[in-house]
Amino acid sequence: MAQGKYVMWAGAVVMAAAALTVAPMVVPAQQQSGQKSGSTQAIPDAPRPQALPDLKTITPAGAAVTAPAPVAPPAQQGPGTSLPASQAAPTGEPEDQGPPPDAGTKPFVLNAVQVNFVEVPFTVKDSKGQLVPGLTYRDVQVFENNVRQRMAVFTTDPFPLSVALVIDQSVTPDTMTKINNALGALQGAFTPYDEVSVFTYNNSVKQQTPFTAAQSPRLGVILERSKSVGREANMGFNSPLDQGLTKNNQILDPNTTGRAPNGTTANSPAYAPKEFHTLNDAILAAAQETTKAAKGRRRIVYVISDGKEYGSKAKEKDVIRYCLTNKVAVWATMVGDTAIPGMGFIDRIHLPLTMRDNVLPRYAGATAGQIDAEFRQNGIEKSFARITEEVRNQYTVGYYSREPMIDGKYRKIDVRVLRPNLTVIAKDGYYPTASAERPTAVSPTATP
Numbered sequence: 001m002a003q004g005k006y007v008m009w010a011g012a013v014v015m016a017a018a019a020l021t022v023a024p025m026v027v028p029a030q031q032q033s034g035q036k037s038g039s040t041q042a043i044p045d046a047p048r049p050q051a052l053p054d055l056k057t058i059t060p061a062g063a064a065v066t067a068p069a070p071v072a073p074p075a076q077q078g079p080g081t082s083l084p085a086s087q088a089a090p091t092g093e094p095e096d097q098g099p100p101p102d103a104g105t106k107p108f109v110l111n112a113v114q115v116n117f118v119e120v121p122f123t124v125k126d127s128k129g130q131l132v133p134g135l136t137y138r139d140v141q142v143f144e145n146n147v148r149q150r151m152a153v154f155t156t157d158p159f160p161l162s163v164a165l166v167i168d169q170s171v172t173p174d175t176m177t178k179i180n181n182a183l184g185a186l187q188g189a190f191t192p193y194d195e196v197s198v199f200t201y202n203n204s205v206k207q208q209t210p211f212t213a214a215q216s217p218r219l220g221v222i223l224e225r226s227k228s229v230g231r232e233a234n235m236g237f238n239s240p241l242d243q244g245l246t247k248n249n250q251i252l253d254p255n256t257t258g259r260a261p262n263g264t265t266a267n268s269p270a271y272a273p274k275e276f277h278t279l280n281d282a283i284l285a286a287a288q289e290t291t292k293a294a295k296g297r298r299r300i301v302y303v304i305s306d307g308k309e310y311g312s313k314a315k316e317k318d319v320i321r322y323c324l325t326n327k328v329a330v331w332a333t334m335v336g337d338t339a340i341p342g343m344g345f346i347d348r349i350h351l352p353l354t355m356r357d358n359v360l361p362r363y364a365g366a367t368a369g370q371i372d373a374e375f376r377q378n379g380i381e382k383s384f385a386r387i388t389e390e391v392r393n394q395y396t397v398g399y400y401s402r403e404p405m406i407d408g409k410y411r412k413i414d415v416r417v418l419r420p421n422l423t424v425i426a427k428d429g430y431y432p433t434a435s436a437e438r439p440t441a442v443s444p445t446a447t448p
Helices: 002-022 029-034 173-185 217-225 279-290 316-325 341-349 360-367 377-392
Strands: 117-125 140-144 151-155 161-168 195-201 205-213 298-305 328-334 371-373 395-400 411-417 423-426
Touching (some): 140 395, 161 279, 173 377, 195 217, 205 217, 360 371, 371 377
Parallel strands (some): 161 195
Antiparallel strands (some): 151 395
16 A cells, blocks of 8 residues: 555656646746745646747846836938038037038139131122122131131121211212212111111211111211212312412512422422321221121121322221221222222222322222222112122131230131132231130021
């Protein structure tokens, strides 16, 4: 009996040890700390499934239960900023960083611009003197100082005109009458986009009006006011009542004859009073007026005169240089005796021992202008429309010169058309200036 009880007790011990090994019971810390060492542990009948314990709530036995301090999540960086994060202010006085930049203003940008642009207008005519249309840039070559240039601009678009009109009032009365009657047709030669300034000259130059619209009533009033009676030519012949006798180069009667400044007698046929025709001064004043025109306009000095020049303060070569420097072309309608074909031919060839009294061909030839010689009133009226048509239908080529623009030396220009039997009318050269401009787009419909 005692042996059986021993076997039963040993079996119970083995079963209890097996139960503790398979499924140990998790005892809370509060109960485990409050349990007495001598108490008997209860043994469950069977193991029960255990879930994963919460690691945040399990604490070792005997440890103090303390809630962990909350940890803030890291700050998220904002998008689209290139400025560095602001730093903590120093303990001392802050450093002066200057005024904050204005967010609305744009930074200043310096762009390099070429200023050595050269603009060359030219006219092309055939063997009959008619304008030749339809040329392209492939038909044209331009040379400067015998060096071919690369064209940057080639256009056939018409430019609005800024015309300084110069009217000669020192011509004879019959010629002045023809000019007066023809002035009524002048406004019809211009378009509403053109502008005209008027100058007159006799012994001196007078500006009648600055630039005004070509089709305005104001210009008609100014042209009417610019009419004159002309001036009789001085004669160097003696009258029958003049004595005009000398003996051994001595005056016989000083009461009837005087002494001229050059030593000859005042009534001698070799001496005639000087006539003043200040054409150089008039062209210079008109050219200065055209420089006030806006960009993108053709600068023209249009002269109605017989071409005689005497008494001007300005020299011809200086006026021509001013025109070439400022892109001014001189066009003219030649009137009076100079317009007679024979007289014009003699003046062009300049016979020895004869006086050259027509300076207009030299102005027109140097500045790429043209002259229309008309002796009759009807021809003068038609010349207005002819000249403005040729000015408006010029070709224009532009290039950037390779030469320095500050030396002021004369540059020779040669415009060539690669077609036979054509005549090119262009200026022979120019004087560079530091104020040369880039090409400007020209709209045919732009108002002045």
